[in-house]
Amino acid sequence: xxxxxxxxxxxxxxxxxxxxxxxxxxxxxxxxxxxxxxxxxxxxxxxxxxxxxxxxxxxxxxxxxxxxxxxxxxxxxxxxxxxxxxxxxxxxxxxxxxxxxxxxxxxxxxxxxxxxxxxxxxxxxxxxxxxxxxxxxxxx
Amino acid sequence: xxxxxxxxxxxxxxxxxxxxxxxxxxxxxxxxxxxxxxxxxxxxxxxxxxxxxxxxxxxxxxxxxxxxxxxxxxxxxxxxxxxxxxxxxxxxxxxxxxxxxxxxxxxxxxxxxxxxxxxxx
Numbered sequence: 001x002x003x004x005x006x007x008x009x010x011x012x013x014x015x016x017x018x019x020x021x022x023x024x025x026x027x028x029x030x031x032x033x034x035x036x037x038x039x040x041x042x043x044x045x046x047x048x049x050x051x052x053x054x055x056x057x058x059x060x061x062x063x064x065x066x067x068x069x070x071x072x073x074x075x076x077x078x079x080x081x082x083x084x085x086x087x088x089x090x091x092x093x094x095x096x097x098x099x100x101x102x103x104x105x106x107x108x109x110x111x112x113x114x115x116x117x118x119x120x121x122x123x124x125x126x127x128x129x130x131x132x133x134x135x136x137x138x139x140x
Numbered sequence: 141x142x143x144x145x146x147x148x149x150x151x152x153x154x155x156x157x158x159x160x161x162x163x164x165x166x167x168x169x170x171x172x173x174x175x176x177x178x179x180x181x182x183x184x185x186x187x188x189x190x191x192x193x194x195x196x197x198x199x200x201x202x203x204x205x206x207x208x209x210x211x212x213x214x215x216x217x218x219x220x221x222x223x224x225x226x227x228x229x230x231x232x233x234x235x236x237x238x239x240x241x242x243x244x245x246x247x248x249x250x251x252x253x254x255x256x257x258x259x260x261x
Contacts, residue, residue, distance in 0.1 A: 007163040014170025021173070050174040052167075065167035065208070068174055117172045120225055124166040127236050131162060134243040135155070138250060 006065070008132075011125035013053060013067030018118040020070055021048045025110050032102040035090040043100040045076035076101055143253065149201050150188065151246050157184025157206050158239040164208045165231045168223050176220035180208040181231070 024046050031043040053066035078101040086095035161182040171177040184206040191200035216222040 007159070007166045010163060010166040010170050014166075014172070017170070018173070050171070052171050052174050052177050065163045065180075067167060068170040113173065116225070117169070120169045120172065120229065121166075123229065124162075124169050124232055127232050128162055128166065131159065131236060131239045134240050138243050138246050140247075 007128035008125055010065055010067040011121045011128065013069065014121035015118055015125070017048070017050055017068045017070055018114045018121065021050075021114045022111065022118070024048050024073060025107050025114060028102050029104060029107045029111075031100060032104055032107070034100060035088070035097055042080050042098050043102070044080075045078065045100060045102045046073050047076050048073050146198055146201065148246070148249060149198065150192070151242055151249075153188060153201055153204055154184065155239065155242050155246075157182065157188065158235055158242065160184065160206050160208070161235050162232065162239070165228050165235065168228050169225075172221070172223045172225065172228075174221060177223065178216075178221075179211045179214060179223045179228070181211055182206050182208045 028045050031037075034043040037043050049071045050068050051071040053069045080101050081099040082096045083099050084095055085091055085097045088097045091097045161184060164180050164182050168179040168181075171179075187204055187206055188201065191197065191204045194200040211222065214222040214224060214227070
């Protein structure tokens with residue numbers, strides 16, 4: 001049987017996942033032009049991989065809805081961009097600089113998706129809260 | 141017959157169904173960006189309707205359970221996800237109105253019961 005606190009927890013898991021995605025997107029944007037990371041190589045774009053929660057056998061039996069979980073943050077294998085900028089200290093002999101594989105347009109659209117999904121989760125959480133209060137009302 | 145009749149039982153089961161549906165739709169929204177995720181929904185109304193239509197409605201309604209169904213029919217995006225923001229939000233709103241109506245009904249029935257107990261005083 002479902003319960004409202006479960007619904008609130010599910011929405012919270014969605015909000016946490018979207019927040020993490022926003023953090024990673026911001027990191028990608030901030031490092032869109034970082035030609036040297038801690039390892040001396042250009043920054044590599046990162047992506048959050050999400051998976052539906054509650055894959056355990058007992059959850060499957062009880063048909064429990066268990067929200068979403070982060071399965072990991074992975075590097076995007078897309079090749080780096082080559083930009084001609086001979087004045088850059090990181091330029092190679094031909095004058096090309098290896099820039100991170102970050103596309104600002106992709107990041108901005110991701111940011112919009114993440115923020116909308118976060119809002120939708122907030123809305124669902126508010127609805128659950130209201131329904132819970134309505135239930136208490138019956139007892140008055 | 142006890143204090144609570146079949147109507148109370150149906151209202152109680154409907155509330156359980158509506159709260160389960162809230163959970164399922166919230167889960168769809170939480171997984172709006174999970175690759176390969178397929179949305180689910182609960183049709184608790186038809187489960188209850190068939191329980192009410194059976195030979196022994198009281199027992200059937202008391203024992204009814206609702207199973208979320210995976211929706212494979214909705215249009216799927218390139219990443220294998222078929223969650224639709226609009227469908228989920230309108231489902232949540234519809235479900236909330238239904239839940240509130242049910243609690244209102246139960247509230248009124250409780251008020252009737254308490255006035256009967258108090259002898260209308």
